[in-house]
Amino acid sequence: DAGITQSPRHKVTETGTPVTLRCHQTENHRYMYWYRQDPGHGLRLIHYSYGVKDTDKGEVSDGYSVSRSKTEDFLLTLESATSSQTSVYFCAISDGTVNEQFFGPGTRLTVL
Amino acid sequence: DAKTTQPTSMDCAEGRAANLPCNHSTISGNEYVYWYRQIHSQGPQYIIHGLKNNETNEMASLIITEDRKSSTLILPHATLRDTAVYYCIVSVNTGTASKLTFGTGTRLQVTL
Numbered sequence: 765d766a767g768i769t770q771s772p773r774h775k776v777t778e779t780g781t782p783v784t785l786r787c788h789q790t791e792n793h794r795y796m797y798w799y800r801q802d803p804g805h806g807l808r809l810i811h812y813s814y815g816v817k818d819t820d821k822g823e824v825s826d827g828y829s830v831s832r833s834k835t836e837d838f839l840l841t842l843e844s845a846t847s848s849q850t851s852v853y854f855c856a857i858s859d860g861t862v863n864e865q866f867f868g869p870g871t872r873l874t875v876l
Numbered sequence: 877d878a879k880t881t882q883p884t885s886m887d888c889a890e891g892r893a894a895n896l897p898c899n900h901s902t903i904s905g906n907e908y909v910y911w912y913r914q915i916h917s918q919g920p921q922y923i924i925h926g927l928k929n930n931e932t933n934e935m936a937s938l939i940i941t942e943d944r945k946s947s948t949l950i951l952p953h954a955t956l957r958d959t960a961v962y963y964c965i966v967s968v969n970t971g972t973a974s975k976l977t978f979g980t981g982t983r984l985q986v987t988l
């Protein structure tokens with residue numbers, strides 16, 4: 765399995781609080797992605813990174829920001845959490861734009 | 877990005893081949909077909925991808941029609957552990973990322 769971990773694995777927070785999720789990889793892959801998955805939906809891309817300090821928006825980026833200060837870590841921040849951001853968040857890594865993405869185990873976030 | 881259409885669910889007997897169809901009639905010439913699967917609430921797992929030619933790896937075969945408007949994923953000898961949701965994804969690689977758009981997939985149930 766690809767060396768990719770997510771932390772925390774579970775989190776419960778209150779509306780209006782900031783939340784940061786961490787994705788850590790040991791594969792030295794260039795590309796990193798954040799997705800969210802909601803019941804009845806497939807995964808939707810939030811943000812992605814194509815190198816250190818190089819990031820861009822996905823299809824559902826509103827309310828989220830990301831940072832990547834080193835190759836191995838990609839942080840997803842909910843600036844002010846809302847109940848609509850209750851979801852399972854998956855991080856993925858890839859070493860090429862055509863190559864397969866390897867997914868982490870996911871973080872289950874509940875916003876009350 | 878091109879959209880895909882998959883059956884909501886399929887059944888397959890253990891030991892038999894599972895053939896999962898996917899329609900992607902609006903696919904463009906530079907878009908790849910990817911297949912991933914998701915077992916329970918785990919992160920998606922890459923299976924196979926292709927552009928024009930048929931592809932085979934240790935997990936599955938991918939058959940793409942000549943006009944590229946549809947494809948079939950074949951699991952040659954399905955086992956109970958292949959029970960999962962299977963996603964067919966068409967993605968264009970932008971040079972900075974491979975943006976995967978997951979639909980709702982096909983729920984494959986392998987039975988004894």
